[in-house]
Amino acid sequence: MKVLIVFAHPEKQSLNHSLLEVTTNYLKEKNHEVKVVDLYAEHWKAGIDQDDFLNHDRGTRLYAMRDSGSAFSAGMLSEDIKEAQAKLEWADLIIFQFPMWWYSMPALMKGWIDRVLTQNFAYAGGKEFKNAPLAGRKAFIISTVGVTEDYYTKGKLGEIDEVFFPIQHGTFSYAGFKVLPAIIGYNADSRKSNCFEITSKIIKERIDNIDNVKPIYD
Template sequence: MNVLIVYAHPEPRSLNGALKNFAVRHLEAAGHTVQVSDLYAMQWKPQRDAGDSTVAPIGPHFDASLDSKHAFQNGFQTADIAAEQAKLRWADAVILQFPMWWFSMPAILKGWVERVYAYSFAYGVGEHSDTHWGDRYGEGTLAGKRAMLIVTAGGWESHYSPRGINGPIDDILFPIQHGILYYPGFDVVPPFVTFRAGRMDDARFAQTTQALGERLDTLFTAEPIPFRRQNAGEYEIPALTLRAEVAPDQSGFAAHIA
């Protein structure tokens, strides 16, 4: 199978660098083909702007969505964006690997998403009607592929527990897993999170890589997070709120997981 790792850490000798190298070796040893988009090494341009098209804005000023659509549909995207989209088409599974900085992904990785997820490629896909509100949240260009996060965090696991001060790790990662990965169609398997990343010795690193290897072995067989499909009848369209009879006692992120 083909696996793309989109990796965002500026230091190759970091824990993230070591985990990325281990993941590549482990996946290749299992017979998979791996590509790595090392965003810092690539000097990836994170800002989304008019320079993402090889032609001038189509209107009187830059419109992030409309100019993205025009560039994608007419072959005017810059080469770096088109190359990453080709990798996504090639991949059977995508791994986003990053350190959690200020409760989210590093800006360079967010910029990869904003530029590569072009209009008509990752969003703005499919019909919009009274029964179907676009091909998204379980449908879309990337449906049939798998995705997983590999994340490091400085805090203790208890800090990210249901009653922890930082909030539950699943809630913190929900916008990425549901909004960035599930939205364009990925089946998202549970994340691999390493806590207390700054307190890593040889023995703990060995335990961590063993656990990561076991997770990578089930990348294509593990049950994905059971996010609810937008167009499968559980949501009112076009309001896109859950029907009254669906999870009636739940609200917030948890209500959108079956």
């Protein structure tokens, strides 16, 4: 299996970075091919602008969605976007790993999605969900939160799949990915927590059973 990990955390001594090493090493141990995109380490540019689309006439109005599709079709996207898209096309499974910040992913990862999932590459009119160009690939989230699991229940912070609905359904599923349940490291901010050990075990179990995990959405 070919696995692409898109990773966003600024600190190499973080829990997230340690979990990234667990995931990467275990995938390789099980003879899977792995590529890691470390967005902070690579100083990824988060914001869309006219430099992304090499066929855009400078000084004219930028239509981000339409112009991204035009540039993709013409082979005129910036080199960093082309490289990212090639990695997505290569992968059978994409893992998005990040700490949950304000009910979502870090802005750098959102910027990666904004710039890489261009029109005509990831979606187009009538080509979304199961008909999307990238359809058939699997994807799931590995994330960490600072509180215990019981906070993510009805009446508190919300069910975790509700929190991640805009990402899991509005982005991953829309782009054709088969979305597997998220893996969450709870109580990550507690010094007394065994979050690393528990989450590492769940990650390894997921890798061992990846072919049998049921997607969230039909």
